[in-house]
Amino acid sequence: MRKTTAEAQPAPSNAPGNVGDVRKANLARVLAVIAGAHSEHRLSRADIATRSKLTKASVSSLVADLLESGLIIEIGVHRDGERGRPSVGLILNPARCVIGMEINVDYISAGLVDLSGKLLTHQIVPRLNRAVNAEQVIDALSELSSQMQQAAEAQDLKILGGGLAVPGLVDEKSYTVLQAPNLGWEAQTLDVRKLLSETKTRFRLFNEANASALAQQQLMEPAERDFLFVSGEVGIGGGLIIDAELFAGPQGHAGELGHVVVQPEGKSCSCGGRGCLETVAGQEAILTAANLGVAARGVSRQQRIERLYQALESGQEPANIAVADAGKSLGVAVASAMRLFNVSTVVFGGHFAALERWLLPATTSSLRTYAPSIAGQAKLRFSPLGQTGALIGAAHSVVGDLLESPHQLVG
Known part of the structure; x- marks a missing residue:
């Protein structure tokens, strides 16, 4: 996941693309400003217009789309020293999350990560996966994923996507584990639909070490x-x-x-x-x-x-x-x-x-x-991430996809 910055840079005036492309880019710019704000600093629409260098009218329209998508919510905010009615701030929706999962040699795991990158809950289940058919392992992970989805529903959380990390070389486009010597897998295509079927964003497959590196990056x-x-x-x-x-x-x-x-x-x-x-x-x-x-x-x-x-x-x-x-x-x-x-x-x-x-x-x-x-x-x-690093990194990368391309959930 690319690091989100508080300040969004304006697109070049000669950038190619139609009106739809410009709006997609501006949605991402506005969302990046909101996501990059300090957790205690709730930005108003005027604040966002200043930081994004977009007009107030454009920001109001884009914010309306982001509110409808559920990626952000409004929250009342008192400015320091002000009295009376609070202004309206905007934050990432804490009720939206992504599920991260991992298959390793002797365990499977799954957890929920919110849009700010915080691990909300996770579970690690010991399981011997070496030389076990990939389909059987996916079936076991599917049961764990279902438990996580039930936990999300009980907490009024909506899952927007998912990521899976495995200890081997992968082809993400085809969801194929090319080679995982310690699992005994070679050219195994995974049926990830069993893990998370109801989602508007794509499910991503990662090498375990790469996913862990992405999780660690957030701590650097x-x-x-x-x-x-x-x-x-x-x-x-x-x-x-x-x-x-x-x-x-x-x-x-x-x-x-x-x-x-x-x-x-x-x-x-x-x-x-x-x-x-x-x-x-x-x-x-x-x-x-x-x-x-x-x-x-x-x-x-x-x-x-x-x-x-x-x-x-x-x-x-x-x-x-x-x-x-x-x-x-x-x-x-x-x-x-x-x-x-x-x-x-x-x-x-x-x-x-x-x-x-x-x-x-x-x-x-x-x-x-x-x-x-x-x-x-x-x-x-x-x-300090222990056995949670890979699932956090896999989920966080999908969060990054959403923040960079919010148009997937708009409309």
């Missing part, structure tokens, strides 16, 4: 327009933000940090390669190296992860060595990415964030060893 300072987001789950993904925009490459597959080779003679990877970062720093790789592999039957991955934290807290050597090795390899991969993309800020999410205390020293040391010329400028951060 305005000056931080370039960063690499590293997502750590069973697999490892990367999302690259350049000049405040997601950079996914010509075919949308940029950022596959988990499959950067860090040990050329290392273990075989699910992608078919060898020595990938994922084979050392992926969740399963760390658990196995810490002697917490899949040997114990009836023990879930979450239970093994909890045992890993306990082992780290008590200073058990296998666990500490496993995380240190992961941090070292992570530093190697991140050093290469920082040089390649010319970014200095790296944000770690997923299980990397949970392992910050033990992971950061090894990663920092690795950067100093293998990339001393850039280690001093490196800003390593850890995301």
Whole structure:
């Protein structure tokens, strides 16, 4: 989602397009001004006319359309120091939202995000999805989506669209997961109509790491327009933000940090390669190296992860060595990415964030060893979003579509 700014720039006087195109653009300009206002600053129609550089008459007409669409509402506002009848302010409608969803290796999740980007509610359901038919997983997610839709209805919220994030390469246009090695999926077209059939805006499909990067972007300072987001789950993904925009490459597959080779003679990877970062720093790789592999039957991955934290807290050597090795390899991969993309800020999410205390020293040391010329400028951060990042990012991007193209809901 592109960042919304409080000040909208006027279109060039020689811009092409018919009257309908101009009105669509002006609807977006007015909505951008409203969305960009501080949460405590309710703009009047006159305020919007000043900021958008449109006439008061035009703004009144455009606001009427936006009110009818349900994207904004009127609210009474007292100006500081004024008495008497309050003026009428305009804000994004808090009763409109978008549903975000995620499919990962061992869970599915869904949540509601309002037009300001706030996560209203969410639910994470443990579920083993590896090597399970995509249709079955979509059916399970459909049930969770239905629960979210019922929750929205109970709170008088209207869902305007939806987004889904998956841990793999995707073709958004055809809703196809091209390759998701950790799910065991290849060329799987998803029937997203089961997830949200009643909507006037399109449903969007995302790579999980890209969606998480978009969610993290909303937490960054305005000056931080370039960063690499590293997502750590069973697999490892990367999302690259350049000049405040997601950079996914010509075919949308940029950022596959988990499959950067860090040990050329290392273990075989699910992608078919060898020595990938994922084979050392992926969740399963760390658990196995810490002697917490899949040997114990009836023990879930979450239970093994909890045992890993306990082992780290008590200073058990296998666990500490496993995380240190992961941090070292992570530093190697991140050093290469920082040089390649010319970014200095790296944000770690997923299980990397949970392992910050033990992971950061090894990663920092690795950067100093293998990339001393850039280690001093490196800003390593850890995301607070946890398992909600991907669904928030997917939903937030659809919110961005609505704010940039409100004509979809007008008329």
